[in-house]
Amino acid sequence: MNRKFAPLFVLLLVASLLLAACPAATPTAEPxAEPxAExxxxxxxxxxxxxxxxxxAxxxxxxxxxEEAAMAKGLTELAAAYHGDYEGTIVTMTGPFTDEDxxxxxxxxxxxxxxxxxxxxxEGSKEFEASITVRVQAGxxxxxxxxxxxxxxxxxxxxxxxxxxxxxxxEAWLAENYLQSWLxxxxxxxxxxxxxxxxxxxxxxxxxxWYPKASFDAAGYPIPTTWEELQALxxxxxxxxxxxxxxxxxxxxxxxxxxxxxxxxxxxxTTSLENYDAWVLGELPFESPEVKNxxxxxxxxxxxxxxxxxxxxxxxxxxxxDAPTGMFQDPPTCxxxxxxNFITSFFPEGTEYGVDYGVFYLPGIDAEYGxxxxxxxxxxxxxxxxxxxxxxxxxxxxxxxxxxxxxxxxALGPQKDVxxxxxxxxxERDIAGLxxxxxxxxxxxxxxxxxxxxAGSFWKGMTDYFSGAADLDxxxxxxxxxxxx
Numbered sequence: 001m002n003r004k005f006a007p008l009f010v011l012l013l014v015a016s017l018l019l020a021a022c023p024a025a026t027p028t029a030e031p032x033a034e035p036x037a038e039x040x041x042x043x044x045x046x047x048x049x050x051x052x053x054x055x056x057a058x059x060x061x062x063x064x065x066x067e068e069a070a071m072a073k074g075l076t077e078l079a080a081a082y083h084g085d086y087e088g089t090i091v092t093m094t095g096p097f098t099d100e101d102x103x104x105x106x107x108x109x110x111x112x113x114x115x116x117x118x119x120x121x122x123e124g125s126k127e128f129e130a131s132i133t134v135r136v137q138a139g140x141x142x143x144x145x146x147x148x149x150x151x152x153x154x155x156x157x158x159x160x161x162x163x164x165x166x167x168x169x170x171e172a173w174l175a176e177n178y179l180q181s182w183l184x185x186x187x188x189x190x191x192x193x194x195x196x197x198x199x200x201x202x203x204x205x206x207x208x209x210w211y212p213k214a215s216f217d218a219a220g221y222p223i224p225t226t227w228e229e230l231q232a233l234x235x236x237x238x239x240x241x242x243x244x245x246x247x248x249x250x251x252x253x254x255x256x257x258x259x260x261x262x263x264x265x266x267x268x269x270t271t272s273l274e275n276y277d278a279w280v281l282g283e284l285p286f287e288s289p290e291v292k293n294x295x296x297x298x299x300x301x302x303x304x305x306x307x308x309x310x311x312x313x314x315x316x317x318x319x320x321x322d323a324p325t326g327m328f329q330d331p332p333t334c335x336x337x338x339x340x341n342f343i344t345s346f347f348p349e350g351t352e353y354g355v356d357y358g359v360f361y362l363p364g365i366d367a368e369y370g371x372x373x374x375x376x377x378x379x380x381x382x383x384x385x386x387x388x389x390x391x392x393x394x395x396x397x398x399x400x401x402x403x404x405x406x407x408x409x410x411a412l413g414p415q416k417d418v419x420x421x422x423x424x425x426x427x428e429r430d431i432a433g434l435x436x437x438x439x440x441x442x443x444x445x446x447x448x449x450x451x452x453x454x455a456g457s458f459w460k461g462m463t464d465y466f467s468g469a470a471d472l473d474x475x476x477x478x479x480x481x482x483x484x485x
Contacts (some may be wrong), residue, residue: 089116095146
C-alpha cells in the first residue's frame with residue numbers, strides 16, 4: 001500500500017469498527033425491561049409464601065392436643081410443656097410407691113414424658129415417712145413429694161417447706177375439677193394462714209360392702225340403697241337362719257385398725273363434717289356424745305352374736321383378710337363384708353367380680369349428712385417452684401395425670417374429668433361410679449391422727465372394747481388421755 005494513504009485507511013477502519021460495536025436503536029429494548037421488573041416482585045412473594053405454608057402446616061400438625069386442652073383450662077405451664085418449652089428438664093419426686101406400684105406410676109408417666117421432654121425421676125421408699133423427714137430437714141427435698149397421709153404434709157406446710165398448690169395451679173380449675181371435699185382435705189395451716197398445699201392424684205375407696213353375688217341372686221336378696229333397706233336385709237338373712245356380717249379385726253401388732261375404719265364410717269354418717277374434722281384434729285374428744293354415738297351405732301351389729309359370723313368373740317381373733325372367706329362357702333356362712341377395695345386380693349383364687357362377688361355402697365344413715373365416702377389416697381405437693389414443676393403439678397390435677405394407672409388397675413381418680421371408660425377393670429369402674437355419687441369425701445381419720453392415737457390407743461381401745469376387756473367409757477377416756485398435747 002502507498003504509505004501516503006496508510007494513515008487515512010487506519011482512521012476509516014477504526015471508525016467502521018466503532019459503528020459496528022454500537023447496538024442498533026430499537027423501540028423494544030427499554031420497554032421490555034419494565035415488565036420484567038414488575039414480574040420479579042410477585043414471583044418473590046409467591047416463593048416466600050410457598051416456603052412458609054408447609055412450615056406452618058407442619059407446626060400445626062406437630063402440636064400436641066394436650067397443649068390446646070391445657071390452655072382451655074388455664075394451665076399455662078402445662079400447655080407450655082406440651083409445646084416443648086421445658087424439654088430436657090428434670091423433675092425429681094419421692095413417695096411410698098415401691099415394687100409393682102412404682103412400676104405402675106412410672107409407666108403412667110411415660111406418655112407425658114415423651115410428649116413434653118420432661119424427665120420425671122421418681123424414687124420410692126418403704127420407709128417413706130422417715131426418709132422424707134430427714135431430707136426436708138437437711139434441705140435436700142425433691143421437687144414433688146407424694147404423701148400417702150396428709151398429716152405429715154401438714155407438718156411441713158406449717159414449717160413453710162411446701163409451695164401452696166394455688167400458687168402453681170389456678171384456683172378456678174381446682175374448684176371445677178374436684179369435689180369441694182377434696183379441696184378441703186388439701187387445705188392446711190401454713191405460715192401465712194390456711195391454704196391448699198397439694199392436689200389429690202389417686203385414691204382408694206373404703207365405704208364398700210362386698211357380697212357373694214351368685215348366692216345373693218339365688219336367695220333373691222335385694223341390693224340396699226338406704227340404711228333402712230340394709231337393716232331390712234340383715235333381718236331377712238337372720239330370718240333365713242344365716243348370719244349377715246363377716247367381721248375380723250386381727251392384724252398382728254395392728255389389730256384393731258379395721259374397727260377404726262367402721263368408727264370413721266359412722267362418724268361421717270351420724271354427725272357433721274365439721275365434727276369429723278375436729279375429731280381428727282383432737283378438738284372433739286373421743287368421750288364426746290358424737291363419737292360415742294358413732295361407735296354404739298355399729299356396735300349394735302358387732303355385739304349381737306346373731307349378726308356376726310362366729311359371734312362377738314370371734315371378731316378380735318379373726319384375721320381381717322380371712323374374714324370375707326365365709327361369703328364364698330357353699331352355702332355362705334356370712335353374706336356382707338365392709339372393707340376397702342384392696343380386700344379383693346384376699347378373696348379365694350379364681351373368684352370373679354360380677355359372678356362370684358359384687359359390691360355396693362355402705363348407705364348413709366341420716367339424710368342431713370348426705371352420702372359420704374371414706375377414702376385413702378395420695379396427695380402430691382411441691383417443695384420447689386419452677387415452670388416444669390408447675391407443669392407436672394398441673395398435670396396431676398387433671399384426669400390425664402392418672403389415666404395410665406386407671407388402665408393398668410389399682411387406682412381410682414378423684415378428678416372430675418376422669419372418664420369411666422378409662423378404667424381397665426370393671427370392678428374399679430363400678431366403684432368409681434359409686435364414688436361419683438358421693439356428696440362428700442373424707443380421709444381415713446386414724447391415718448390423720450398422731451401415731452400415738454391413730455396407730456396406737458385407738459387400735460388398742462377398739463380391740464379391748466369388742467373383746468370385752470374394757471367398757472366403752474373406759475376405752476374412750478384412755479384414748480383421750482393418750483393424745484399428745
